[in-house]
Amino acid sequence: MAELGLNEHHQNEVINYMRFARSKRGLRLKTVDSCFQDLKDSRLVDETFTVDEVTEMLDGLQVVVHGEVESELINTTHTNVLLLRQLFFQAEKWHLKLQTDISELENRELLEQVAEFEKSEFKSSNKANTESIKPKLAPLNEGGSAELLNKEISRLNEENEKLKARLKTIETQATSALDEKVKLERTLKELQKIQGDYKVPHNTQEINNLEKTVAALKSDFERTLNDSTANKKSLEEDLVSTKHNLLKVQEQLDMAEKELERKFQQTAAYRNMKDILTKKNDQIKDLRKQLLKYEPED
Template identity: 70%
Template sequence: MAAFGFNEHHQSEVINYMRFARSKRVLRLKTIDSCFEELKESRLVDETFTVDEVREMLDGLQTVVRGEVEMELINTAHTNVLLLRQLFSQAEKFYLRLQSDISELENRELVEQVAEFEKSDFKTTNKTNQDGGKIKLAPLNEGGVSELLNKEIARLQEENDKLKARLRTIESQAMSAIDEKTKAERALKDLQKVQGEERVCAQTKEISSLENTVATLREDYEKCLSTNASSQRDLQENLISSKHELLRVQEQLALAEKELEKKFQQTAAYRNMKEILTKKNEQIKEIRKRLQRYEPDE
């Protein structure tokens, strides 16, 4: 077994596992033997058997043996997984990463070496674990795995230092960002305050301008009202005086007409015209009387 490069402790662990595997194998072989013995005792009681009976017995035996072998193979695979679990758990405690080469499991030369070890060294080795408890790994020496472990620790320490430096850098950047944010908030508040004051000042100026405009408009309106009132009074006075003047003129016209009619009546033409009209009226009356005489009214 020295060809595999195991130390004494690991060689002892391999021997213990091989003993366990052999005990399970022997137990399963005994089970298979009992299946054959049971068949012999229960079925092989007659001297002659037909072909169908032999086939039936062999099929039943095949089923039983197949089940036993399959169960043993499955159990062996599961126990191997549990063994690997123990090894990997112990390796992870020392930050080690174990690797396996599945192709080596079919290496005939190595398989034959294991078989040779089982036939020779395994039988002559009587080292057993008297404690009956879990076997712990032996302390690592200064070379080999210990060196790898120290390198891994140094790498982790270096990575930890880098992370700490990066953390300090990030903290300083975060503090700078917080300071800048605080300054920006203060500047924003100051700007809002200034803008608010400017806005209030602008609104005050605008209100004052509007008040002045309203006052000017009110004065203009009052002036217009007073002007309109005075104009209206003037118009009323002018209208009254105009009415008086009109009445006076009408009266003068009436007097002038009467005077003119009086003067016209005193003229010879008027008297002649009046006489002619009087005569004509008398003639018309006379003619009417004649007409009434000849054509009386019905």
């Protein structure tokens, strides 16, 4: 805002308070006017008065007006205290400490700026008398540990999705390797059976060809087994690394949860965040159980 340097939301809050203050001020001025009118109606009935009578009437009027003005000033002070109380309560809810500069309350330049702002906002009497519904104070945006925790939760969700995809890929590769191994073992058994049942032929060339075929099949089988073993070892190393990363993330999450419990104890935000962390720990435990299936046997 150009006049007071506030944003639009806070400008509206200031306008609502100024409208309230103008309404209260108008009522109090009417009360003061009524004091003078009562004096006119009740005492000014004669054409002439003595000095003592005039002094008595003015003294009485002074007492009444003094009491009205004093009451209004006291009420204004108490109203301002209630307004500050609302702001401080909201700040304390989010562990903030607000500060005020009392010397700025007597800054003539700022006071004139506020007066000009009031004139520009309440040009017509209709606008000044329009009542508006005062909204409740909106909560401040989350920050600090809560914001960091939300970012950590989002990061863990992404990490979980990546781990699930990787686990699915690993399971597919492992299943394919096992199927290939079973096929090769079945083929080898069939060849061994054929070799055992096969009668020695009279043609030496056929025997040599058969022996070469069996040797080639054995070589392919051994190479496939070696590749499967290497792949299994690589997968096991990846699983171990993933497990360590998960443990590290779990440790960081536990530290963040403890920090959050210290700062947000006995608050709704604390309970909500704790529920989220509990669900996240359960997901990590399920993932660890799935990963343990692929750890090497002792």
